[in-house]
Amino acid sequence: MTNSRGARNRNDAEERSPRESESTIARAMLPPDANPAGNVFGGTILKMIDEIAGIVATKHCRRNCVTANIEHIDFIYPVHIGDLLELKGRLNFVGKSSMEVGVEVFAENLEEGDINFAGRATVTMVALDESARPIQVPRLKLQTEEDKNMFKAGLTRYNERVKRLKMLKRTKKRGSN
Numbered sequence: 001m002t003n004s005r006g007a008r009n010r011n012d013a014e015e016r017s018p019r020e021s022e023s024t025i026a027r028a029m030l031p032p033d034a035n036p037a038g039n040v041f042g043g044t045i046l047k048m049i050d051e052i053a054g055i056v057a058t059k060h061c062r063r064n065c066v067t068a069n070i071e072h073i074d075f076i077y078p079v080h081i082g083d084l085l086e087l088k089g090r091l092n093f094v095g096k097s098s099m100e101v102g103v104e105v106f107a108e109n110l111e112e113g114d115i116n117f118a119g120r121a122t123v124t125m126v127a128l129d130e131s132a133r134p135i136q137v138p139r140l141k142l143q144t145e146e147d148k149n150m151f152k153a154g155l156t157r158y159n160e161r162v163k164r165l166k167m168l169k170r171t172k173k174r175g176s177n
């Protein structure tokens with residue numbers, strides 16, 4: 001069955017909690033990841049943010065997922081060669097085919113054992129069917145107060161994104177006339 005926008009409808013009985021898809025990845029930072037002074041590139045961290053968001057979204061829907069948007073990125077603590085970068089990803093919000101993943105980044109100085117909160121980002125992933133069209137994903141099962149608060153905040157951001165995308169599409173149409 002398809003909806004008005006062409007996305008296939010989900011089975012509404014299907015719902016999964018954020019705990020079923022939350023994930024962690026970690027990798028030690030090496031010289032190619034950094035500038036000559038030893039500071040890790042923002043791009044290295046962004047790539048890992050994209051990777052963890054993809055893992056979380058795919059676990060939730062068991063479908064191919066692509067990145068639609070990365071926002072609210074903050075790099076708040078410098079990461080250096082030799083640090084272990086650990087990224088934790090968790091679903092904040094699920095729309096129809098889109099899923100918002102919150103990512104937190106931690107840097108561990110392996111010799112000292114200090115762990116610092118190094119950054120965070122919000123990533124929107126979209127699930128695609130075999131024809132590369134958006135497909136509906138399982139709903140998010142909200143079990144805790146935290147789940148509900150995160151979902152509510154995610155819904156506000158989703159509505160803002162929808163408004164912005166509508167404007168963007170209108171501007172694009174005018175530009176192509």
Ligand SMILES: CC(C)(COP(=O)(O)OP(=O)(O)OC[C@H]1O[C@@H](n2cnc3c(N)ncnc32)[C@H](O)[C@@H]1OP(=O)(O)O)[C@@H](O)C(=O)NCCC(=O)NCCS
Pocket residue numbers: 005066067068069094095096097098099124126134161162165
């Ligand atoms: C993401 C993509 C599949 C959306 O396709 P589309 O034809 O615009 O689909 P729709 O308008 O039906 O939107 C589908 C969903 O994606 C969301 N979405 C679309 N563009 C988005 C964007 N830029 N940011 C956040 N969400 C977005 C919509 O809000 C909608 O969410 P919902 O189903 O939960 O309501 C399409 O824009 C695309 O393929 N982009 C490139 C993705 C990619 O290759 N990324 C890797 C780097 S290039």
